[in-house]
Amino acid sequence: MATSVPFDLPAAQLEGKVAFITGASRGLGAGLAARLAEHGVQLGLCARHEPERPRGSEAITRAVDVTDVAHLERFADAVAETLGPIDLWINNAGIIDPMGPLRDLEPDHIQQALAVNIGGVITGTQIFIDRSADAPPSRRALINISSGAASSVYEGWSVYGASKAAVDQLTRVVAAEEPGLVCHSVAPGVVDTPMQTFIREQDAETFPAIDRFVDIHEQGAWNSPAWIADHLLGILAGTLAPGSVVYRVPDEPRT
Ligand SMILES: NC(=O)c1ccc[n+]([C@@H]2O[C@H](COP(=O)([O-])OP(=O)(O)OC[C@H]3O[C@@H](n4cnc5c(N)ncnc54)[C@H](OP(=O)(O)O)[C@@H]3O)[C@@H](O)[C@H]2O)c1
DSSP: OOOOOSSOOOHHHHTTOEEEEESOSSHHHHHHHHHHHHTTOEEEEEESSOOOOOTTSOEEEEEOOTTOHHHHHHHHHHHHHHHOSOSEEEEOOOOOOSOSOGGGOOHHHHHHHHIIIIIHHHHHHHHHHHHHHHSOSOOEEEEEEOOGGGTSOOTTOHHHHHHHHHHHHHHHHHHHHOTTEEEEEEEOOOOOSHHHHHHHTSOTTTOTTHHHHHHHHHHTOOOOHHHHHHHHHHHHHTSOOOSSSEEEOOOOOOO
16 A cells, blocks of 8 residues: 655546556556556556556556657647647657766667657657647646756766766746646655666666665655556646646655
């Protein structure tokens, strides 16, 4: 059972809302989908591998690569046609590869990471802004999933950290340009996902801070996807108002 959040999640306001999540086939995206479904939020879910439908709410799923602009647009339209206008758009898809000192990284791998972590977020953001302009007035929220690596220096994560810093700045500018949308770049904290397993598989030469993440794993000091999802729903409902566009989900209290 997830820890209760210290703000209201008004059921009547959230039930039946429509959320779109990229990167929902595993990890944080799949966990967000499961929790949103528990709150009665309808879902459009995509990743390169077609996500599973969570129990408890209506969901449309599709295999879509976020670097394929036309495909992402078509899927967003299909979701809105079937479920209604999208209220909450979560650009969650992201990759941490390539890891290691920048001098050792392959240019093709770097370009692929930028295409997903920045390009995919820019595309998703544009699609949501464009579709929101045609939808009936309502409180709508854009969430771009960032990382503490946007501002902390982790050797071995130059490309990943730079891509997340770009996501933060993109979101700040979009928040200024689109006063009708609630926009936040959200660092979720550390979450127990396949990405974290991959991080722990690296050697200290590739990723010198590996011990920090091994310790978090051993202590189970994670933020759960449900805790993070509830913060995103608080932002959508307006019962949680982060003081800035860039927001770090607080650490989940451990019982
Ligand atoms: N886990 C953490 O501790 C942590 C901390 C801070 C920030 N984050 C951020 O949280 C987000 C989710 O991370 P995670 O830990 O859940 O990672 P993960 O376990 O590796 O899952 C990543 C998800 O993104 C999808 N994806 C990757 N490339 C894609 C593409 N080109 N098009 C569509 N979907 C794609 C993957 O599905 P397919 O392979 O099926 O495409 C998968 O569903 C990322 O943005 C990550 O940077 C995670």
